[in-house]
Amino acid sequence: MKNLLFLFFSLLLCSPLWAKEDKRPNFLIILVDDMGFSDLGCYGSEIETPNLDSLAANGLRFSQFYNTAKCHSSRISLLTSQYYLPAGNNSLKNSVTAAEVLNTAGYHTMMSGKWHLDNEPTDFGFQRYFGHLSGATNFFSGDDTFRLNGKPWKVPSEGFYTTVTKVDFAIDFLKEAETIDKPWYMYLALNAPHAPIQPLNEDYEKFKGKYDAGWDVLREQRMKKQRELGIFKNPVKESPRPNQIPAWDDLTPEWQSSEARRLAAVSAMIYRIDVEVGRLVKHIEEAGDLDNTMILFVSDNGACPFGTSQLDGTTKPFSTKYKWRDSSGPAWMRNAPFKFYKQNQHEGGISTPAILHWPAGLKTAKGSINHTPTHLIDVLPTMIDMSQATYPSEWPGRKLNPMTGESFLPIIEGGDVTRKNPIHFWYSTNRGLRDGKWKIASINDSPWELYDMETDRSEMNNLAKSNPELTKRMAEQWNTIAAENYTKKSAFTAQNDLDNTQYFNKRWTDYTKNKAKVANKAK
Template identity: 55%
Template structure:
């Protein structure tokens, strides 16, 4: 039997607080100026979708940030769009913060405003009210959960007022950076340090790339998902992201071998991945434009940049219209592919919404030449979460996080400051990471991870030995499982104040996973009854591999 988990307790919290007081990450008195701050959040980006995390997609600007900064290898999101945004902006678990209402939290821009920051946002909001109601001085973007890349939607706003998308020449990813650059000029005019939050819609469906970007990738994915995934895992091992001996998850039963697809299906899937890649490439190009504008102002050295994704790659094949047409326009709305989502989450299992590593592991790049004391290109293997961003930014900016706010009932922060890591220190103690979205649940405590797939029984993994969650050890570790299950329920009830229906099974037994709205390659459609493309050569039942 393996050892018991390092349980969440009052003693652990006191030790953690003491360690963070003794190990001060930054002497702000030595800083000549408060750092400018950029937080970049992509949408549905898989953990292996950029070059410095294993991808073949061209992302030179992000790769340059990583080479000169640091990368986390165990940074978590919440596995879903809006809940990740709540946790990022509030420093609290989504339900704890009041969900999309944020009624129990103070946000990053509200906290930074107390330290004299000009605050701006562009892109996707996906929460209640508008960004200008939660501390942002400037906002351009859409309030909705996704939008048409060429046409936008009716929820676009500019500084709290409706904004009509122009009929020609508009592209969401480009517009986000246009306004980001404009807002920074406004911040400079008033001579304030600035906080910029860029929340790209990309690469969320509909897959509508720019034509030049799309043509660049046509033909690159003809080899298929088996070959591309093997190449990504090999590159990840070369980069030592998850250890050279990491055991990649096998292709699940619900994703057929590439060679078993009919030629027309292979052609369609290769083009669909080319569209994904083009969306990601465009994000990198626009970030390069933003970084160049900042560098031209000689501000890049003292600008803290954080790059993240809101969840793992999306497997939901909800609409497949127009697969025989060019996707580079507003009228074609290609959707997601489960097969390629498996690739994009390499080397992990599962997808967006699931609390397995494939759903919650995000690329996390930190760049700050004036502030980082780590070696360029450093890999940080300490677990971290979106809830840690607010306390981290508050510390490096010298800002206080208000404990009261008019009209809200503020609850304590869930996250911890990562500033010691920036200073070349380590964080040896942290509270458990609570995982919950809908019926998918989990808990990360030390090297142990408890996880439940869509209300099915719990599974237990030793992440230090089995990062890809292939070997469920719950049967051999009943005491560990019992403690962590109780711990999850205690946190859910007493910290998140979630209703009883949110509680997952208590039984510690092995489980079998089922698909939900994943691509059904046996019929050429999906579980949502869309029938649009080629069939596999042989039909097989969709079922996730479980060990």
């Protein structure tokens, strides 16, 4: 009986009569994959991203918007407003998704892109879905996990490129939504620029030869542009090049050629993201919906450092046969000005470019930059406030936890937000906690480091030894949250006796190992 009543009221809320005079906003949430903090023009990049730059110039950017530093856990937090393990991890058994919440509030819900969780999006409230269930896929030939509205979808042998095709289907879904008298929610999850690094040939040609100056020069250029754009509230020092990454001038010519081509290929994929987002936004504008559509653009983690191979001079990134991987040097450059990378809970792993655009409702000055610490867990509470939806107290077949995030609607309305709770970070042996201006972080179970994020966003001055009581208090906070949300006993009671300058992940690129001479051809 309880389930029948739940279904009755859900259908009542979704009825066309209720939605006839609906003025609530549409939602377009765009999540990209493995994008570095400085990878967009409006965040300091040399890459041409005019469409996203335009959204930023007419909207709002965030300088301290956080993800979880990992693909699947960021998706869980974005969809459920919970950290990934309390939500039920990939099963989502202790949570409801944004699609389910908005469905019950009368929204038409759609998704196009990478899922990377259990079951399928159509099992979690999405009325329309196209994309792949896998965490990564070949950009030209796909894989056997592609689905269209719950049914297998065969990737065509020609004319397929994931970034383009996902937007094709997103537009098709929106065309259908335009015939339905309801507000809509679209979740677009692009797998670019995640490996395999496979740009379109036409895009790669635009960037060939543009990265021959190397990562040292280009990182400094990005940070100079960030200062000119005023990305940060206070000056940010440059984090030094890590020990395992050589100076560009110390690389062999073969390694330089390899890394320059890798950077060109990644940049071409980012350029294509911008082109396709522009095409989607143009469609929304032509449909008359742009003014009342809240667009949020974010990444699931920082740039990826995992790749141990040198590229030989004959492979082509735009071939379906070759699967170029990432590399640590380019990741360091792309995460400027921060240190570390994807999976690490230092700023390079968890900081995302974040753009919000909503002409009808955004009350901040055009082009503003907000410096409030914000997280993916805050997105669903914000949409609930904007849509007048309600987070359910129960859901058939699941044992729900409450939301963890906090609405940032006051920021959208031109005000301020003071977080009630710290932001908790944990993936594998990497940990962090952000509480006001203070942050503790640890890599590979190393001793806690303490940073003042108002004056030291690049985490250069570890204050743990000079502030032992504060460090201890925040560490206890971290353990309390971990015990409440993840495990019954305190985590990480033992620590490795090392600091982060000594730490080297075996999956990071070791530029001293591969000294084989390869053909130095810029293909």
